[in-house]
Amino acid sequence: MIKYITDEKNQRFIVPLISVLFGFIAGAIIMIITGINPIDGYSALLDGVFGNTRKFGEWIVSSIPLILTGLALAFGFRTGLFNIGAEGQFIVGAFAAVAAGIFVELPKIIHLPLVLLAAALAGAIWGFIPGILKAKFRVHEVVVTIMLNYTALHFINYLIKILPGSTNTRTVDVFPSASLSSEFLSSITRFSRLHWGFIVALLAAFLYWYIIERTTFGYELRSVGFNQHASEYAGMKVNRNIVYSMMISGAFAGLAGAMISIGTFDYARVIGASEGYGFNGIAVALLGNNNGFGIVISGLLFGALKAGSSAMALAKVPKEISEIIMAFIVLFAAMNYGIKRLLIHLRKEEK
């Protein structure tokens, strides 16, 4: 078993697994310190996710946007960009989907893809701005995207209020043809809000893997991220590729926004502050090792910690505990170099 764990070939998934394990152990230690039995805490967490079909459905619902923002961040990381603006792209995507769902009514088979396209496009446009600024003027994307997060928040809040029929807090519902929600999925999960977005998330993860791993286009994007000068020397259009990378990353984040607006709610809401999906995407991407499949799994894990936190609160476990566990997992995932070193030492010892 030790041999298997320490084998370098398996490190890709052994290291994140160890991060998660350490995260849960650290969470258990904190629970013991605060006088909570960790077994109670974790059983409440499991109950919050698998307790009944409704909880299971809600788990998937909270995982879907996390998977997509995880993909957005990962796409940036793989191509050498830190897209901390996923939050803003998320917000414009959420709004674009609702706008496209309110203004036109089409058969579902056309309308739904159109609405999703609108969300992806809006996110891409919001990603285009920092992309072009970085490509043309070398403005660091972190600065621009953070600023654009606030711009998106307040600009979209304004737009939501001026849509026809909007109140000061929300828009009208989108046409049913533009909604991802499904009575069928809801009925088999005891009226959870489970919607078709999980298919979108899985397709997006596949698309991510395909672009990054299987196309020359993806190869070029990665190469630019790896070493701009070498890529330029090899005849790649560095600036163009930076813009493309930001736009694709933004498109994923925009889709994530649509999952909330036309999946969970069916309308857009005025929000006072960012809800953190974009930032959680950083954690998801990090733990998922920027790998399509890994992100789906880590999105599900973070979704579980999120969805299970209300059940934990009911079992007298402060819901902050689940946030602490998340933070520890991210911490250990960020320390993956140390974990790798540990494994290498263990391997040497074996020999």
Place this chain on the structure above:
Amino acid sequence: MSKKVLALLLVSILVVALFAGCAPAEQNEEPAAPQEKQEEPKDNAQEPKEEESDFRVGFVTDTGGIDDRSFNQGTWEGIVKYADEKSWEEGTHYNYIQSDEESQYIPNLSAFGDDAYNVVIAAGFLFEDAMKAVAPQYPDTDFTIIDMVVLQPNVASVVFAEEQGSFLVGVAAAKATKNNKVGFVGGMDFDLIRKFHAGFVAGVHSVDKSIEVVDQYAGDFSNPGVGQQIAATMYESGVDVIYHAAGGTGNGVINEAKNRADNGEEVWVIGVDKDQYEDGKLADGSSVVLTSMMKRVDVAAYNMIEAGQKGEFPGGEITAFTLAENGVGIPEENPNLSEEVIKEIEAYKEKIVNGEIKVPTTMDELADFESNL
């Protein structure tokens, strides 16, 4: 050698974690089973003694949490008061879940429903849609929504006449201002907060039409930083009394007033939802909180639980809390108000209660009200 030990340790941790992961799942099924049975309330109703011990109350907060020094906290205090009287235990008989974001309203309400809680309270009109979606699925649970009307047979709606209480603190503000300029800080800009706003302006102008009232909406209920900024700008412009209806954001307003009072400026804040006198206390024991517009959500929560336990839950009905029922109004103790001012406020209260003054609830009504002054 030590590394071997480390390796062994790692593996043993793995194994322990595996077991820890498996065991709870089995444990879970046992408590789950009796809970399912509880979903038949008729059994409970026939045996009132058992109902006493099984009665459970759940509370879902918005993103503010139970320590927001505002209406979430007020509601929670009402629940705790009732629970203390019955010597209930937190976690067993009453519990709360804080929502991190709006998308959690439905799952959090449902979590109590799944566990067959008897009374579930949600504070805030933002719960409207969530309540409409959840309540029909748990017909045996009595839901209470505060600040919003949801007409379902098992939902009691509690609304407050915030404009009436705001009118009274408006009178207090008009009496306290020396620069003839007062301010209003709102949380987010929507109808409910406009009620506070309209009532306040009406109260100020009933005393003296020449007093200028400036207003600003923070766009957020839980951002003290923004509140402090807005307050600083207002005080800078000559405002000396600010009424905040901004929840946690208002704590920033109070902080700014405290800072200024510490530097010798004479500024006041009017608190909201609960008596915020203590929050405005300075080092010398005085407070910058002139008075507070109390909204007795604690009383509402208390009454609803009591009604639920007695089997008289007003499901499908709207319960209004106004000045007449002392559901809104100023605190009993107002160390910063003179006898005279309190008498004047009492006089206005009388007029509002007997219908002589009809306090405006919207900005349109306010315009009408002012043209008649």
